[in-house]
Amino acid sequence: MQKGLIAAILLAVVVIGLGAFTRLTDAGLGCPDWPGCYGRLAVPQTAEHIEHAENAFPERPLEAHKAWNEMIHRYFAGSLGLLVVGLAGVALWRKQHRFIAVASVVLIVFQALLGMLTVTLGLMPIVVMGHLLGGFSMLALLFTWLLISQRPLAKNVRSGRWLWLGLAILVVQIALGGWTSANYSAISCQGLPLCHEDWTASYQVDAFHPLPERSGDNYEFGVLSHQQRITVHVTHRIWAGVTAFYLLVLALSLIQQRHSDITRGRASRLIFVLLMQVGLGVANVLWQVPLAVAVAHNLMAAMLLLCLISLVVAHYQSATLSSKRVLQKERHYGEIERANPA
Template identity: 25%
Template sequence: MSSASIAVRERRPRAVRVFPILSVTAWVTTVLLVLVGSIVRVTGNGLGCPDWPLCYGQAIPPGFASAWVEFSHRLFATAASIQIFGLAAIAWREYRRERWVLRPALAVAGLLMAQIGLGGLHVILENPPETGLVHTGLAMLIVGILALQLARSAQPTRRLAESAQPSLVDTRLPALITVTAAASYLLLLTGSLVTRSGASLACLDFPFCGAAEQATQRLVELHMLHRLVAATVAGLTIGVVAWMLRLRTDPGLHRIAIVLSVLLVIQVGLGIANVLLRLPMGTRVLHLTLGATFWSALVVLWSVTRKSAGSKLESAAG
């Protein structure tokens, strides 16, 4: 065997071992990108760099605080893009015959390209709410698919998927998790719609509306729609958690149930605080970031409750 063929054989397992790590770091970086993007929005620095892809016609922005706040979002986007395209490249080279790896990796890369173009258009059009809503929707799809990729490649979640299968035979828990995850994504979209339509303070009380005097009926309806979807997600999540806690054969599912419960309680608290405290910046940023994390947790749980795949990753991990 030639030295070149030996080098190829050694290089490929290394790329396969990198894939689960890169899946984790890509998801973490993308959630941080959501956090930074939220900071840019709530601080009013969405046009800190008024042009795109440059900033004031420069590769490095001038010394304005607003420009650097917005430019930091572009830096995180660059870091996330490198990792996401890296995942796609490894999947194309090493997992071309394994669709459960290849399709999510290529899908998230395609969504990222659309998101980059939309982000530039959003700046050029001076941040209209319509492109902002689509921008948020695409961002959360990217976060969700990365969470799916993480769940299917990271060793702890693959082991949990295998151990959980006997507990899930002849149950409808996976279907309930699917509905809950879909409702969670809808909740993110309605939250973005409320924010970008100016309906965040259309209702000033909780749990009842207590409509603001200047709020139109449409804004009140949008605000209450978000609350209704939030209540639906909370109810579905409580159902999922209760069901998992009854499955006494798998402690891993119990741990996920506890994590989901904690995330739900904090997220509901942040949503209420946004209304009663009149939208403080900190809770607004955390509300969106935790929403992305909660959505990711449900996607991971959805993957765990499905049949675990990953023959190539398992052999590499072993």
């Protein structure tokens, strides 16, 4: 079971990377239908198939490289879906982790629905962002499933509110990154640390309206004005600063406190990944969002999420170990008292 979960986690990372690659190469509508491509299970290749495809979708001439980017992403996503359903079936049959197994199936079905809506609604930003968050949620759920299968969580434990707060802050930042990408705002600001323009005088809250009006048949290449895109980009940068500061302080405090070696090690990894992510963000600005760096920026955000989840789970697992040690000591002293009555 654990090998299957590891395979699913690795596959989920690949799917997230391919999703970012598809989005960044403007291939989200490389196939204008779903789940196939121009009515076929593979990208049309022969002259006859290409002619038939372009007659069926005259508004969207076939661009083979974009179509293949989209279909490869779908193939891997479909494989992940089948693997998740299989793992859930095994878990239900063994009566293990039934809640998380059912949740994983529900999430993968919902994620497939979002994938369909991404195409059928013409890259509507709220759907694109939701699809990105769904992919991150699937990865997080599978990783949590793997961790708790290795060691159970304690019950009635005081929640690690600072860890949960850090997780919430990071999720907001990931959502802002998704909104920036979905609205094609990645290169709207070319200066550091915020923007080359006087963005404070033209900050537009309506840039975050969930249902912006589209200017054609779809939302491809964005519908927001230049000032609105600057607003989105600057907000993403400001919250990135908040996220980096909070996570750095959180990790350093965990390292300095009397925690287990596991927790301190995971906190150290969080700092490393955080610094890598900040560096990739700066590189995106300086080098105008090169494809490799932008994809790495997405994947590093996923790694940050996994680092925080591992810390949250470690908090509850360490409580489990502490409870077991206390119980073992009580049993030991009880045996001594019974063996040597006063």
